[in-house]
Amino acid sequence: MKRALHLLLTLTMLVAVLAACSSGTNKNGPSGSASPSSASGGEAAATEPPKKVELKVFMSFPRFKDQFERYFAQFKEKQLAEKNIDVTIQLEMPNADQAKQILQSRLSSGDAPDLYTLHANDIPTYYDAGYVADLTGQPFVAKLYEAVTETVKYDGKVAALPLESLSWGYLYNKTIFKEQGLTPPQTLDEMKAVTEKLQAAGVKPFLLAFQESWIPQLMMALSLGGTVSSSHPDWIQKMNEGSASYADVRSVFDIIDIIMANGTDKPFETGNEAGSAEFANGKAAMWVQGPWNAETILKVNPEMDFGVAPLPVSSNPEDAMINLATSTSLALSPTSKNKDVALDLLNYILDDKDSSALFEELKFNPIATVHQYEVFPWVNEASSYVSQGKAYLDLKLPNGVTDETAKLLQSYYIKDVTQDDIIAALDKVWQTAVKSN
Template sequence: MKKALHLMLSVTLLGAMVGCGTNSNTSTGGKEVTPAPADSKPAATAPAPAKKVELKVFMGFPRFKDQFDKYFEQFKAKEKAEKNIDVTINLEMPNPDQAKQILQTRLSSNDAPDLFTLHAVADVPSYYKAGYLSDLSNQPFAAGLFDNVKKTVTFDGKIVALPLESLEWGYLYNKKVFNDLGLKAPQTVDEMKAVVEKLKLNKVTPFELSFQEAWIPQLIMALSLGGIVTSEHPDWIQKMNKGEASYKDVQDVFNIIDIVMQNGTDKPFEVGSAQGSTDFANGKAAMWVQGPWQAEAIQKVNPKIEFGVAPLPVSNNPKGTMINLSTSTSLAVSPTSKNKEVAMDLLNYILDPKDSSALFQELKFNPVSKVHTYKSFPWIDEAMTYVSQGKAYQDLSLPNGVTDEQAKLLQSYYAKQVTKDEIIKSLDKKWADAIKAQQ
């Protein structure tokens, strides 16, 4: 009896144990589970690895490398924080004299940078027709552009570049030198001759000459041609495009070119833009046919210098003495970019509502957008007084290659290697060849 009772208890206990094991295995798949401590926390999820993107950026003004290096570092941090994208920016900044040729070679050989600078007036039409420019009309930066600036980067009804340098420029002059000698900015060629003579009488060199880089003497032609064409030959561009005009019609451009070249500093072919800025800042010459884009370099050498911007006289008709009003260096995005989304992010960051004012102010650039809140510079205010009087013109649109040809020829002209007639003949041919190539 005792044995039977013991057997029954053993079977009952075994069944209970089996039952408990079956219930436990129902929720764990047969695996033994160790209860978690009451105060334990879920394991943290590892952050997703950052996406790596490389951008190639081509910009034609090496004098601003430090500023853009710093600004691009800010963009990289922003892109990493907001989108977890680790951006590498390969910045290429060749000398301005070689930049355009290098870029055109890259574009034509299907090796386009993701972003690149170009001249709004001189380059946009030909680059757009060649398919090198993306439509930026719907990008966030576009809505804030000032209307007059927006027009300069619009082609075929589309915004195709972001404007960097909006310019009101003529020549630079040392205000202290002018004030000390009782001089005012001349409004005619004869008045300029008188200013030159008074400067020389007081042992002051009239003009800084820095012809080591061909684009600098070309500025004299740009201003003189702009003033004469706008005031005396308003249909000259159209006639040239039709083969019905010549540079001989506007040969008075040489009046002011000769005055500048014959009354300047020595050894100009040993002086480029950097040394020219230093020389002008240190008072080596009273005037420099150069744009206010050199302001940062000039003030870096002499923070106390006071300089003004005045229109270059081109004849004895004051109506031709005009400020050049234009947009020059602009930034475009290649349609073939493999990282177009990030390229567009960088493009828009150039006019970021929060950060771009500090960048443009440091570069000494004019405001180009409603997002810019900094005060304009004194030399810009001076130039704008002429603009408000109607004494300004939009930068002339010359065929591709003509500006570069003018630059080379003016270097040769100073060195007395070519005559005026030879320059006229060469520029007429270059213009005609460029029009033919477009057809």
Template sequence: MDVRKIWKGLTGSVLTAVLLAGCGANAGTNDAEGGSSAGNTATLKMFIALPRLKEHYDKYIEQFKAKMKAEKNIDVTVQLEMPPSDNAAQILKTRLASNDAPDVFALHAVNEIPSFYKAGYLEDLSNQPFVDKLLDSVKPSVTTTDGKIVAVPMETLSWGYLYNKKIFEEQGITPPTTLTEMKAAVDKLKAANITPFEISYKEAWIPQLFLPLAAGATINTGDKDFVERMNSDQGSFSEIKASLFGIMDLVNANGTDRALEVGGDDGAAAFAAGKAAMWVQGPWYAETILKSNPDLDFGVAPLPINDDPNATMIDLSTSTSLAVSSSSKNKELALDFINYVLDDQDSSEFYQALKFNPVAKTHTYESYPWVNDAMEYVKVGKSYQDPAIPQAVKDEAGKALQSYYAGQMSQDDVIAALDKAWKSFNKVNK
């Protein structure tokens, strides 16, 4: 989903490989500003808000450049921009609206494809070769309401919270199925001098995770038309207030210190080191966690939000997806890259290195243990599709829940801010 991330400001990464193929008339020129190609050179602009995975994207882009040189005799320069997730959405929207669009950009499939497509920013990819490779279970997440496929999925997710299997086993704890059971697990951990939860709220998108978990579980156990009513200004987040703050208050009261000073990477390192037994976070941090501690045995379980075990469910989503700008000045090359993302020979190694789930029929690697943990819940019907909450609302939730943790906003203040954010979204998108 997403989705998901380091500090404020803009962290750019420019991958350069400009090798002009000789001198004279055949050398051509490079129009870097426009991203167009001339002769045997071309510039491709990419915008992917996953700086923690930079080394893997760097490597794959280098392979793409070698492929373009070998097959089309084009020397490619890739300008890769990797801002943190907290402000990436706003940066991207500004670029798209000001005719400064990257050729290829990442967006959240569930949260952003509908509004980006409506605004005319997305190239129709329905006839591209990669489409036939997509798993049937994944294809709908990058398909518009009128049947157009507009992105190649990267991250498919099955998530709730992460837990340290060794700690759970040593303490005789199994993943709780209700909020009361979670409180008992917390008490047992504290009695053993183990911190129950890692908390890392420095980046606003992290506390925001409580919102889709609480909303998704509530929607799928009774309040099924919540999103539709919010889209028509007929609902309120007060309907999920108890589900949202019941679990968040428990986490906040039983977690690591200085949460507003700890970002995602530091949280991953602390969780990897066994500083806490649980982390309300998704497996998209698996690569970072295992880089810190390759031997860590962790699992994924659904987060209880109340005392109804039927509401303790896994959130299923497709977050990070790659799209091509409809206004790209180097569209052919952008389409070449999009198709290379699911290349028959190279894609499996790329996705496996990223610790992403298989999304294509040509992906040959085995699913990871934590994926299998989550799928056990899915197999018995304990899952739901990530609720379609507008990104602007999620962004507001992140900031509001940071303020709530700091004691600067009450629960009612948070609810009012979220309701206002959704109504503002409706005004712009009607």
């Protein structure tokens, strides 16, 4: 009897142990690899502490700090739940004027962030320097629109994840234009007539916000883009060969002079945030600024009705064209010590479920098949010019040219430099950049 009872107890305990083992669940992460729990059963997983990982993320648009912090918080929850990884994200968002210099210093000193933003036009320079990892095989690539993918390719490889795909020109206040019976001008003479009518009505034609140098350089970006694309299609090639000069496109200053002569007062006391607020409140009818500022503007005045129009550069209305570009993109450092988690975060930017809400909140254009949201009126307006063939691809200038342009245009406004000074300086910077490659 005792032996039978002992055998029964032994069998009961064995069944209990087997039942406990079989109750553990094996969860797979997004990649299909087994989670830590699969190796030792559910009971071990319940007590296993999460792996701690820190990511350094460097982004150049501080105006979107809140949005990205919230999105990254969602990623952290996802990593903990699906992979038992406790991620800490050190997010650095310096002022746009300082970001490029800070980033280059970090990269050259060996203190590279895991992920960082850069302009798509700068990809060749950073890739050749060994600062950009090849992302060709990553899941997000298959989701991108083909035309957008091409803007972040270099040497046949996808080198970054695009964030801002843009169709842009200058911004204009539709309410003011309607009140004054105006339509967006397509020639220099039409722009002069518009500024005269606005001035007569007591309305400042242009908002000037020169406290941050990247804003005034947008005038040159649009005027040069329209001029080169319409009248000097081989100018960049000739500049790279050393057989051309900014003197060949001196007419870029015609529209810049009109803008500067018809702008708001004290521009060096106004930066991007203050400029957005002033534009939102109707202080000026136009602003040479991109639709990437939509979120900041609408935060101040959610009811503001603004549009996007091409900047006139000549007497020919066909020369006024929309700029098509991918600007801010997200790259991975090849030296990242937590590359797998960094790649998870990179791919999460185009997450099938969560990405649309992020891009809609940022007021960015859709760039991928996973983006299912209604675009904004200014996007449709810019796209209407594109559909008419009035658009060009963003010019790719050598490294350093845009930064030098920014500083020179600030000096040009206060008459510290002349057009000839700017031409000589930009020619020199261009040739120095070409020779260093």
